[in-house]
Amino acid sequence: MMLRVDHVPDEVELENPARRELIKRGGLVVAFMALGGGSRVWGYADHGPVPAGAPEFAPNAFIRVGRDGSVQLVMPSIEMGQGAYTGQATLLAEELDVGLDQITVEHAPPNRKLYANPLLGEQATGGSTTIRYCWKTLRDAGAAARYMLVTAAAQRWKVDAGQCTASRGVVTHTASGRSLPYGELVDAAWNVPPPDKAPLKDPKDFQLIGKPLRRVDTPGKVDGSLPFGIDIRVPGMKVATVQASPTFGGKLASVDDARALSIPGVLKVVKLDNAVAVIGEHFWAAKKGLEALVITWDRGANGAFTTEQLFKDMANASEHGTPIVAREVGNVGNVKGKVIAATYQLPMLAHATMEPLNTTVHVRPDACEIWVGTQVPARCVDVAVKVTGLPAERIQVHNQYMGGGFGRRLFEDSVEQAVAIAKQVDYPVKVIWTREEDIAQDRYRPAYYDRIAATVDDKGRPQAWTDRTTGASVMAVFAPPGMGKNGLDPDLVECAAEIPYEVPNLRVEWVRHDMPAGVPVGWWRGVGPVHNVFVVESFIDELAHAAGKDPAAYRRDLLGEHPRAHAVLDLALEKSGWGKAALGARQGRGIALAAPFGSYLCVVVDVAVSPQGEVSLLRAVAAVDCGTVVNPNTVEAQVQGGLVFGWSAALYSGITLKNGAVEQRNFNDYRVLRLNQTPPIEVHLVPSQESPGGIGETGTVMAMPALTNAIFAATGVRLRTLPIDVTALVQNKDALKAAVTEATPASPHVSVTPGQLGRLA
Amino acid sequence: MIVLSINGQDTQADVPDDMPLLWVLRDVLGLNGTKFGCGMAQCGACTVHLDGQAIRSCVLPVAGAVGKKITTIEGIGDTDIGKRVQQAWLGIEVAQCGYCQTGQIMSAVALLAQKPSPTDADIDAAMSGNLCRCGTYVRIRAAIKQAATGQATLPQTIA
Numbered sequence: 001m002m003l004r005v006d007h008v009p010d011e012v013e014l015e016n017p018a019r020r021e022l023i024k025r026g027g028l029v030v031a032f033m034a035l036g037g038g039s040r041v042w043g044y045a046d047h048g049p050v051p052a053g054a055p056e057f058a059p060n061a062f063i064r065v066g067r068d069g070s071v072q073l074v075m076p077s078i079e080m081g082q083g084a085y086t087g088q089a090t091l092l093a094e095e096l097d098v099g100l101d102q103i104t105v106e107h108a109p110p111n112r113k114l115y116a117n118p119l120l121g122e123q124a125t126g127g128s129t130t131i132r133y134c135w136k137t138l139r140d141a142g143a144a145a146r147y148m149l150v151t152a153a154a155q156r157w158k159v160d161a162g163q164c165t166a167s168r169g170v171v172t173h174t175a176s177g178r179s180l181p182y183g184e185l186v187d188a189a190w191n192v193p194p195p196d197k198a199p200l201k202d203p204k205d206f207q208l209i210g211k212p213l214r215r216v217d218t219p220g221k222v223d224g225s226l227p228f229g230i231d232i233r234v235p236g237m238k239v240a241t242v243q244a245s246p247t248f249g250g251k252l253a254s255v256d257d258a259r260a261l262s263i264p265g266v267l268k269v270v271k272l273d274n275a276v277a278v279i280g281e282h283f284w285a286a287k288k289g290l291e292a293l294v295i296t297w298d299r300g301a302n303g304a305f306t307t308e309q310l311f312k313d314m315a316n317a318s319e320h321g322t323p324i325v326a327r328e329v330g331n332v333g334n335v336k337g338k339v340i341a342a343t344y345q346l347p348m349l350a351h352a353t354m355e356p357l358n359t360t361v362h363v364r365p366d367a368c369e370i371w372v373g374t375q376v377p378a379r380c381v382d383v384a385v386k387v388t389g390l391p392a393e394r395i396q397v398h399n400q401y402m403g404g405g406f407g408r409r410l411f412e413d414s415v416e417q418a419v420a421i422a423k424q425v426d427y428p429v430k431v432i433w434t435r436e437e438d439i440a441q442d443r444y445r446p447a448y449y450d451r452i453a454a455t456v457d458d459k460g461r462p463q464a465w466t467d468r469t470t471g472a473s474v475m476a477v478f479a480p481p482g483m484g485k486n487g488l489d490p491d492l493v494e495c496a497a498e499i500p501y502e503v504p505n506l507r508v509e510w511v512r513h514d515m516p517a518g519v520p521v522g523w524w525r526g527v528g529p530v531h532n533v534f535v536v537e538s539f540i541d542e543l544a545h546a547a548g549k550d551p552a553a554y555r556r557d558l559l560g561e562h563p564r565a566h567a568v569l570d571l572a573l574e575k576s577g578w579g580k581a582a583l584g585a586r587q588g589r590g591i592a593l594a595a596p597f598g599s600y601l602c603v604v605v606d607v608a609v610s611p612q613g614e615v616s617l618l619r620a621v622a623a624v625d626c627g628t629v630v631n632p633n634t635v636e637a638q639v640q641g642g643l644v645f646g647w648s649a650a651l652y653s654g655i656t657l658k659n660g661a662v663e664q665r666n667f668n669d670y671r672v673l674r675l676n677q678t679p680p681i682e683v684h685l686v687p688s689q690e691s692p693g694g695i696g697e698t699g700t701v702m703a704m705p706a707l708t709n710a711i712f713a714a715t716g717v718r719l720r721t722l723p724i725d726v727t728a729l730v731q732n733k734d735a736l737k738a739a740v741t742e743a744t745p746a747s748p749h750v751s752v753t754p755g756q757l758g759r760l761a
Numbered sequence: 762m763i764v765l766s767i768n769g770q771d772t773q774a775d776v777p778d779d780m781p782l783l784w785v786l787r788d789v790l791g792l793n794g795t796k797f798g799c800g801m802a803q804c805g806a807c808t809v810h811l812d813g814q815a816i817r818s819c820v821l822p823v824a825g826a827v828g829k830k831i832t833t834i835e836g837i838g839d840t841d842i843g844k845r846v847q848q849a850w851l852g853i854e855v856a857q858c859g860y861c862q863t864g865q866i867m868s869a870v871a872l873l874a875q876k877p878s879p880t881d882a883d884i885d886a887a888m889s890g891n892l893c894r895c896g897t898y899v900r901i902r903a904a905i906k907q908a909a910t911g912q913a914t915l916p917q918t919i920a
Binding site: 080082083212220221222223224228231239354402434637638642643645648673675677680681 | 833900
């Protein structure tokens with residue numbers, strides 16, 4: 001049946017190219033642009049040179065060359081594992097003509113003027129934007145610095161700068177053979193007027209860009225010396241842990257702390273409006289203290305809320321709510337024919353970064369100092385101003401390496417809470433959340449309820465396509481000005497409004513259904529595309545099978561003029577051996593194709609499904625065109641890791657609510673993929689001269705539909721609800737029992753895992 | 762006051778007997794390379810060696826480590842296998858955020874100490890207790906094989 005549509009869109013609104021552009025850029029980008037006033041030019045005027053006479057040459061906010069020849073590069077983005085520091089250092093070093101082995105990198109301080117991401121209009125790292133926003137500007141910054149150093153050397157030698165070259169931090173006058181290291185040119189370079197624009201290298205001359213160079217941050221990550229936020233130790237520091245109201249929107253009613261305060265090492269119990277913290281000499285004392293508290297919560301309005309209720313409400317909203325049309329092409333109502341329709345449901349998700357949230361804060365009467373790994377350093381200043389009442393210039397934030405971000409550290413709630421705790425004592429406090437608190441107090445990827453339908457012609461090709469998504473807006477919480485004039489949150493339809501397939505009539509729309517007040521939502525790796533590509537690529541697969549076509553050939557037929565999409569599709573098919581070797585019983589090969597974050601990917605996944613429904617990943621092949629590649633090592637790592645992150649969510653992860661609180665507690669019930677469950681993953685790059693696309697979130701986006709399409713190929717079961725319910729995949733419920741009976745007497749000493757039993761049966 | 766043998770040195774600590782070794786290392790002794798991830802032996806970020814065996818220090822009361830040789834990531838590079846594993850980790854470029862990697866390395870060293878030429882099944886068994894949210898597992902497996910054989914056994918796009 002066709003979706004019923006109540007809202008007639010404003011045609012002018014739909015045709016507005018600016019709005020269409022916003023949809024294409026993606027929700028997270030739009031969110032920040034709205035905050036920052038759009039894509040202002042990231043000019044040299046903003047780079048804030050250090051005054052002449054300083055002991056170093058600092059022509060802009062990113063480069064510091066010392067008299068000793070040391071080169072420090074200040075990183076405008078943050079490093080949470082995605083390789084941003086290596087990528088950004090590569091762009092600077094390439095044009096500065098120094099090696100990555102000759103530089104050190106530094107976290108940028110909070111300073112929107114100097115370090116805002118122009119694509120986001122905020123000092124923020126997210127939306128797979130890092131290389132996209134700094135691809136040209138950081139090379140410009142490096143080239144300007146090199147120009148000034150080379151000119152300084154030429155002036156000293158009284159030769160034409162054009163006769164001088166620079167390499168690995170040394171300027172050479174080729175004709176005379178004279179050379180000077182950068183360190184000896186620091187003072188002279190200050191006197192060279194900065195160029196309006198220094199020429200950039202021809203890509204064929206790149207020494208660093210495009211090469212699989214070693215990351216700049218890994219040595220300290222293999223010997224344990226690299227400090228993360230949680231490793232901060234400052235003199236006089238104590239350690240706290242905290243519990244907020246388990247029920248969202250609840251408040252602290254009362255707390256009996258007598259027993260906690262008697263525990264050796266417990267120093268103080270701090271009460272907040274909706275949480276209670278215990279400060280101790282060390283984390284163990286704080287944790288024991290917290291466990292010893294007798295806390296009474298005022299559960300608030302959500303005390304009875306459940307996930308079942310949420311999905312019931314969303315289904316109702318999808319049926320009866322008022323949709324906002326994001327894109328309309330042709331007239332879907334005029335198309336007659338066979339209708340194929342499906343409903344997809346996606347769960348709330350937590351981030352579960354390996355490093356639990358933590359913040360170290362010292363609040364003094366006249367200043368506040370914060371050590372934290374954050375994706376939004378300037379917003380941390382804002383919340384500290386709010387809590388302490390101090391002026392922004394009295395707040396210092398020292399950003400740190402992050403043990404994973406995935407969007408969680410785009411939210412500064414834990415920083416605000418830590419400042420509120422530290423404000424009640426006069427010593428520095430490191431507040432560490434337990435894993436249980438991390439799972440229970442996340443900013444959750446919202447749940448979605450999506451109804452999608454196609455009217456197909458006699459060849460099974462969609463002539464009309466309707467996609468109605470229902471769910472909460474993250475943007476409305478995170479950046480309200482980012483909402484469209486008609487109330488559209490572009491994140492909800494990213495990679496749904498624009499699909500790579502040619503469909504003559506299309507309508508994509510969103511029914512807003514926010515979570516109850518107090519249930520927090522947030523950005524999660526893959527943002528809008530991770531939701532929509534699952535639905536679109538699952539449904540395209542459904543249409544292919546309904547048409548009796550090979551899913552890859554079906555996609556190719558619908559692609560039209562998308563040469564980059566064709567190229568990744570062809571490469572993935574070739575490398576995976578699509579359609580060549582036959583797979584075994586209950587094994588299947590699935591495909592997904594999409595263009596998220598300005599890149600093109602096609603992923604092929606092979607799975608085996610045991611008679612008991614256990615899913616084993618056998619192999620994955622990814623073909624990637626992310627435009628010009630700065631570091632293929634990083635691209636491969638991000639696609640591999642992104643796939644694992646997505647499979648974890650599809651197979652195991654889901655946050656459920658009962659009595660208004662999260663039911664999951666730790667990695668035992670918020671499961672993620674382990675090494676023994678991870679298949680070989682090949683990543684093949686399509687050579688490209690296009691501008692760089694995003695990469696950090698792309699693997700996660702592709703993982704889920706490629707997996708469920710493979711499971712369909714193996715079992716004939718179409719999974720439209722995540723996480724995967726393996727009971728739907730059981731072929732023979734007695735198989736496990738039979739295998740145990742058979743295996744046990746013959747080999748009593750052999751330890752057999754359920755997975756092996758599945759293969760035995 | 763208890764005495765712990767950590768990375769070949771006797772170290773005194775005035776801590777309660779039931780305090781997990783993890784927090785003695787981190788909050789009392791300042792050895793921060795061992796990480797907190799879950800507090801219930803589910804993630805392996807806190808892995809250290811006790812007499813050469815990989816254990817989860819977040820659930821081991823410190824009293825249980827007295828009289829045994831504790832090795833942490835800060836000391837593992839002093840062993841031949843530890844050095845080889847760390848070099849393989851760098852060579853294969855395993856780490857992304859890096860938070861879990863010290864625990865991964867400790868589990869990998871314990872594996873190679875017992876099985877110098879581990880099979881894939883050996884690697885599965887030894888490493889499945891160490892979570893990595895960045896999903897570096899493919900490279901972890903490759904790095905263990907490189908540490909064992911001196912050669913990268915996995916075709917890498919970057920090679």
